Amino acid sequence: MDGVRWTVSGVFLICAVYLRRLHGDPTLSERDPTPKQGYLTRAKHLRDAQKAQRQLEEKRRFLIETSSFRLFDLPPGISLAILSYVAHSPPEYLSLLRVSKCCQRLTFHACLPRMPVRLISEEQVLSFDRFIRARPQLAGLMQHMWVTPLKEDLLPIAIGIVKKCTNLRTFASNAYIVQQSITFRGQQLSHVSCKELTLLTTRPNTWATLLSTPTGSAFFRQLTHLRLIGDRVPRDLPLPCITHFSYGTSGSDNSCGSVVIGLSMLDDKVAYPLLHTVVFTMTRTSAGGQRISRPVANKRMFVIEVPRRRTELEIWCDSASRMGMWELCAEP
Structure with a gap:
């Protein structure tokens, strides 16, 4: 009897499963389709937003x-x-x-x-003079200037240009132009911002004239960087603020010089209390580029051998652009 009951029960169970599959699951068919539609809507909005962001x-x-x-x-x-x-x-x-x-x-x-302004040729001097005359307000912007006119009749024009550019910081010229444009100019120094000077073609008797006026003495006393061409460095030169000094030759000039001058200046703390770097330049006799050496290990005395084709103008331009000898010999 028990076997018959289990057999009948199994038949009813199989029939029930068959009918459920045949007519579908009423619990699934009766479910609300809204959640599925909401999910699809959100997914579509997300895809649209991502597409809009990419666009x-x-x-x-x-x-x-x-x-x-x-x-x-x-x-x-x-x-x-x-x-x-x-x-x-x-x-x-x-x-x-x-x-x-x-x-x-x-x-x-x-x-x-x-900008390193170079006034050498007639065209350079005259065109720059016209530029300053047309825009006098720009003269105060000039800070780096090299003035060595090739013709004597250009000297008055060049001197007039330097007089107008009173905010120079780096200046290179000969003693005559320095005298006429700065040191002989009134009782008050006009170029108070000029701290770096390259002085070209200076004769021994020129120094007395350069320093004979109050403005001349004041001008040299304010200098922090000075370069002289040659090795004729006058004694008792008033340079209380000088920190960097350079002398010697360059280019095709083969004149001799000595590091003794620079070493003695470094030792003289009375005349040069702030001096800490001296550079002696000379023309390199062998092939190759620029070479730097220190003759005395514990002294900041440098010897720079420059190639024969390297000019004084190029040396000055590098210094004015802050890529010159002072940077090469800076503190490590």
Whole structure:
């Protein structure tokens, strides 16, 4: 009997499962389809949002790649810093001057204080004189200037230019131009910012004239960097603020010199209390580039042998650009 009951029960169970599969699960068919539709809607919205974000990023990238760079939308300080990089590249500098009046004004203020101005040929002297006459307000921006006109009749023009550029910091010229434009000029020193001087072709009897006026004495007393061509360094030269001193020759000049002068100046703390670096330059006799040595290990006395083709003007330009002998011989 028990076996019959289990057999009948099994038959009923199988029939029930068969009928459920045949007619479908009433619990599944009766479920609310809303949750499934809500999930699909949210998924569609998410895909649409991601697609819109990708399209927006592509549009921004396209605008950046195709639009011109608006330099003048930047803060003025950043714009000046960017423009200052062309100060040592005349073609790029001249191109920027032609862009617009606004760009020209910014380029002047960014580049002129960093540009080593060289006034040697007649064209250079006359064109710069016209430039200063047309824009006298820019004379105060000049900070680095080399003035050695090749013709004597250009001297008055060159002297007039130096007189107008009173904010010079680095200056290179001969004794006559220094006298006429700075040391012989009134009772008050005009070029109070000039701290670095390269003095060319100075005769022994010229020093007395250079220092004979109050302005001449004041000018040399304020110098921190001085370079003299040759090895004729006068004794008792008033240089209380001098920290860097250089003398010697360069280029094709094979005249001899001695490191004794520099070593004695380093030891003289009464005349030169702040002097800590002396550089003696000489023309390299063998092939090769620039070579630096120290004759005395515990003294900051340097000997720089420069290639025969290297000119004094190139040495000065490197120093004015802060890439010259003073940087090469700086403290480690």
